[in-house]
Amino acid sequence: MCGIVGYVGNKDCTEVLIDGLSKLEYRGYDSAGISVLENGCIRTVKAQGKLKNLEDKISAGECFKGTCGIGHTRWATHGEPSDINAHPHGNAILSIVHNGIIENYMDIKESLKNDGYTFESQTDTEIAAKLLDYYYKGDPVEAIIHVLGEVRGSFALGIVFKDFEDTIFAVRKESPLIVGVGDGENFIASDVPAILKYTKKYYLLESDELAILKKDSVEFLDLHRNTIEKEIQVADWDMEAAEKCGYEHFMLKEIHEQPNAIKNTLSPRIKNGLPYLDGCGLDDETLKNFNNIFIVACGTAMHAGVVGKYVIEELVRIPVTVDIASEFRYRNPIITEKDLVIIISQSGETADTLAALKLAKKQGAKTLAVVNVVGSSIAREADMVIYTHAGLEISVASTKAYSVQVAVMYLLAFKLALINDKITEDACRNYTNQLFEIPSVISAYLEEKEQLQFIASKLVNADSLLFIGRGLDYAMSMEGSLKLKEISYIHSEAYPAGELKHGTISLITENMPVIAVATQKSLFEKTISNIKEVKARGANVILLSSCDSKTKPGMMLLIIELTFLVQMICLCH
Ligand code: GLU
Numbered sequence: 422m423c424g425i426v427g428y429v430g431n432k433d434c435t436e437v438l439i440d441g442l443s444k445l446e447y448r449g450y451d452s453a454g455i456s457v458l459e460n461g462c463i464r465t466v467k468a469q470g471k472l473k474n475l476e477d478k479i480s481a482g483e484c485f486k487g488t489c490g491i492g493h494t495r496w497a498t499h500g501e502p503s504d505i506n507a508h509p510h511g512n513a514i515l516s517i518v519h520n521g522i523i524e525n526y527m528d529i530k531e532s533l534k535n536d537g538y539t540f541e542s543q544t545d546t547e548i549a550a551k552l553l554d555y556y557y558k559g560d561p562v563e564a565i566i567h568v569l570g571e572v573r574g575s576f577a578l579g580i581v582f583k584d585f586e587d588t589i590f591a592v593r594k595e596s597p598l599i600v601g602v603g604d605g606e607n608f609i610a611s612d613v614p615a616i617l618k619y620t621k622k623y624y625l626l627e628s629d630e631l632a633i634l635k636k637d638s639v640e641f642l643d644l645h646r647n648t649i650e651k652e653i654q655v656a657d658w659d660m661e662a663a664e665k666c667g668y669e670h671f672m673l674k675e676i677h678e679q680p681n682a683i684k685n686t687l688s689p690r691i692k693n694g695l696p697y698l699d700g701c702g703l704d705d706e707t708l709k710n711f712n713n714i715f716i717v718a719c720g721t722a723m724h725a726g727v728v729g730k731y732v733i734e735e736l737v738r739i740p741v742t743v744d745i746a747s748e749f750r751y752r753n754p755i756i757t758e759k760d761l762v763i764i765i766s767q768s769g770e771t772a773d774t775l776a777a778l779k780l781a782k783k784q785g786a787k788t789l790a791v792v793n794v795v796g797s798s799i800a801r802e803a804d805m806v807i808y809t810h811a812g813l814e815i816s817v818a819s820t821k822a823y824s825v826q827v828a829v830m831y832l833l834a835f836k837l838a839l840i841n842d843k844i845t846e847d848a849c850r851n852y853t854n855q856l857f858e859i860p861s862v863i864s865a866y867l868e869e870k871e872q873l874q875f876i877a878s879k880l881v882n883a884d885s886l887l888f889i890g891r892g893l894d895y896a897m898s899m900e901g902s903l904k905l906k907e908i909s910y911i912h913s914e915a916y917p918a919g920e921l922k923h924g925t926i927s928l929i930t931e932n933m934p935v936i937a938v939a940t941q942k943s944l945f946e947k948t949i950s951n952i953k954e955v956k957a958r959g960a961n962v963i964l965l966s967s968c969d970s971k972t973k974p975g976m977m978l979l980i981i982e983l984t985f986l987v988q989m990i991c992l993c994h
Pocket of ligand 1: 423
């Protein structure tokens with residue numbers, strides 16, 4: 422989800438919009454565009470790629486002379502990055518910029534087509550623009566309220582109308598949007614850095630609130646047109662802190678973005694309480710009757726694949742093999758046209774993974790990509806794509822991208838199980854509901870950072886440590902161990918808890934802490950036995966569990982009650 426900027430004042434708004442968009446560059450984007458109100462007309466220019474491409478287009482054409490306009494940098498979710506799919510979208514009457522996802526855009530598109538509308542882009546945004554046009558009869562607020570009554574999803578919108586040359590309208594649902602207040606000028610932005618150069622004062626727009634900005638006034642309305650009084654905020658951040666939304670670093674910011682990322686990934690894919698993957702090219706017929714499934718990926722994405730293996734095998738009873746892409750492509754794998762190869766990659770550009778995908782296609786397998794970047798090489802190459810909607814991940818160590826990949830693995834497992842008659846519709850609905858609760862459970866857990874800081878303080882001086890777990894707990898341990906190595910430079914290994922005794926246990930001393938993950942009821946006592954083995958050799962153990970059992974051995978360094986993991990992991994047990 423990317424950047425929105427809007428300006429109304431006395432300055433040349435093209436300059437302010439481009440400057441604001443450049444301040445949002447750290448969020449990453451694939452295209453950009455602006456609409457400026459000029460002499461009673463809406464002038465729009467858009468360009469795929471860097472902001473420089475947009476600037477070049479603007480300076481090559483006539484410059485726009487206007488003091489009110491909106492701008493956007495796009496992180497594609499619906500339709501590849503291209504000039505046509507770039508925002509703003511609209512027509513001669515109105516123009517909109519949009520962050521987020523309109524979930525029911527397909528249904529709205531169908532009904533608008535029946536009313537004679539045609540569409541040129543592949544975006545969900547264009548549907549919102551045309552719907553707004555459909556309801557607009559001279560009163561923008563009326564039209565916006567109608568649209569909000571119809572669209573589902575999480576989104577922020579900035580809108581200008583030809584007939585209202587000095588006004589910006591803005592509204593949001595879940596996706597962030599602020600209203601900056603200057604002296605004789607006002608702004609909208611998806612993030613504070615875009616306006617910091619001009620003002621430090623801003624209002625936070627809440628969900629289902631509408632803002633109407635003119636150069637000398639800002640008015641807020643609820644969806645019944647009642648005026649709302651809001652408290653002004655003052656940003657005391659410098660530019661760098663503002664980019665990180667006040668977090669110390671991008672990784673921490675992205676950890677806190679997990680709940681929204683999962684929600685954005687799941688909600689467009691659930692219809693009537695059931696997994697809905699039709700828009701991804703995955704019709705039921707295609708998904709039936711595979712002999713084998715291969716999941717191929719690297720690093721963190723591969724670990725999400727291991728979770729996928731456990732869940733799919735448990736629910737669907739099809740053999741699943743997880744492969745590291747750099748091994749798969751050179752090991753002459755045995756794949757046939759009756760197999761499904763799932764390729765997971767955040768960027769969609771991972772070289773070994775792309776090569777593995779090409780190999781699988783050459784051998785006739787059906788290929789399904791799970792990627793975050795729309796229009797990336799892997800997304801283009803694969804037969805079918807499920808996009809994760811995590812937004813840009815700036816931190817090199819992946820966090821929210823892993824969470825959304827895991828969420829997709831679960832959703833896919835539910836879908837496969839349902840269409841292969843392994844679970845009933847009721848059971849599937851129940852699983853899907855539980856999965857959809859995960860974002861709020863994660864949000865609650867992220868509030869408890871003191872406990873996590875305490876554990877970190879116990880581990881900080883270790884040279885080496887072990888993660889142990891069984892089944893899904895082992896899958897998660899693999900990712901935990903990788904993250905620890907990558908971030909703290911402390912050596913660690915993830916081990917299947919039952920395998921430890923075949924040699925590696927000899928390394929255990931009081932200087933090698935053990936993080937034991939035991940969240941699955943069915944394996945809890947087995948893992949507890951393994952914990953006793955390492956404790957007997959002096960290890961300090963941190964147990965991650967929520968299984969309420971009296972069998973937990975005493976003298977544990979710390980027991981973390983991981984309710985959210987258990988909810989996620991025990992769905993199928
Ligand atoms: N869903 C919209 C699109 O794909 C907006 C994406 C964004 O937030 O940048 O164009």
